[in-house]
Amino acid sequence: MRQMIAGNWKMNGTLAGLSAYASALRQGVEGVDLLVCPPFPLIRPLIEALGDASIWVGAQDCDAKRSGPHTGDVSADLLAELGARHVILGHSERRADHGESSTLVRDKARAASAAGLVPVICVGETEAERDAHETETVVRAQLAGSLPDGFSGLIAYEPVWAIGSGKTPSEDEVEAMHRAIRASLKKQLGEAGEAMPILYGGSVKPANAETLMRIPEVGGALVGGASLKAEDFLAIASAAVRD
Template identity: 45%
Template sequence: MAKPIIIGNWKMNGLSEEADHIVSALLAYAEKNKNFAPTVICPPFTQLYHIQKHIKNTPYALGAQDCHVAEKGAYTGNISAAMLKDVGAKYVILGHSERRAEYKESNELVSQKTIAAQNSGLLPVVCIGETKEERESNQYKDVIANQIKGSLPEQFNGLVAYEPVWAIGTGASAKNEDIAEVISFIREKLVAQYGENGKKTPILYGGSVKPNNVKDIFAISELGGVLVGGVSLIPEDFLQLVTIAQDFV
């Protein structure tokens, strides 16, 4: 396996001053450490262009947090995958549980966005994961199976992020055995859906990942990396994750 990938999802955070502070710390790290684990930052749309100018030709890659299904047109307030590609993004997070909840994004819509992202040359990071109620009523495998079937298009070239909703932003990540169980379940489903290609899709975990739990999380079999929220805004902590990822191959 390759080194785990670390993707920082800033969510709706990062005014200019904060963004500059984080990016300066990342750049200082990259000056001292060459060839570290793949690291992606996904700031809000408003910072993409500015940040790309700073991280160009560094080991960091840029990602966005959503895109529209259409390439362009009369969609006031929206951003297309082509626009993200145009400002230098390589990745786009799609179907995050916060969007699924707030905007009622369906699996079908997430699948269409995934196709749009792929058509524009972006790597989609498709988020799936069950709610607390779905876990407690033991429905989580059905929910995850449905999300995989419905949110991933017929041809899929991207990453899958397992983010149990109940572990996001709570400070308490899921237990390692629970993560491990779901990661191998997702792998089974991907292989059933895509054959050989399904073996290659990186599967990430997200939900209260921190410097003090990431080592155990990286050790989970088949885990391709982590999707990090809160800690991605604290450069010292985020960079600790990057350093710890170095030890894994």
């Protein structure tokens, strides 16, 4: 199965830097899928800068409603109209900084799917939950609450304590969690859960990408800071290509 390397720019990036970034990224990497999720205002300009390159552009969030008095929010329908293909939902920074519950994430996933977007649902434990040996319990609960019936999309496992910290779980820990997530997906979704891609995220960089991407059940990566430099992003993508 081809792996997906998704870049989450978070609140970074500028119009001035798009041309050079897109030019570098258009070189691409054979045998792997690339997705870049910039801030809302950069979605359409990035799509135009990439031209006919086989690289998807997505969003970092969407509202659960299609329209209405929701100042500052963006609907999934508008994102699709702009040309977005995917949308990241339930990222730990949204859950923590904006108080998003799994129920809200599930409602957003429904809205995204209805608009034709592919949801990328994020799950992961905090350091305190990890220290309390609650990782699997927490992640299973997030999956149970965040995935609507008939969900079709991707899952991103991002241990919160690893994001931007330079720390990553051991290979055994990553494999164990991805296998636990796979088991939960099959229980919730049946046959659809057997092949659903599970990305790993949390301080993914060129130096550790090859090791992480070859762990069983890891179907790609959700990359934060390293996705802001095209050469680093492409290096991670190269490491994900299966022999």
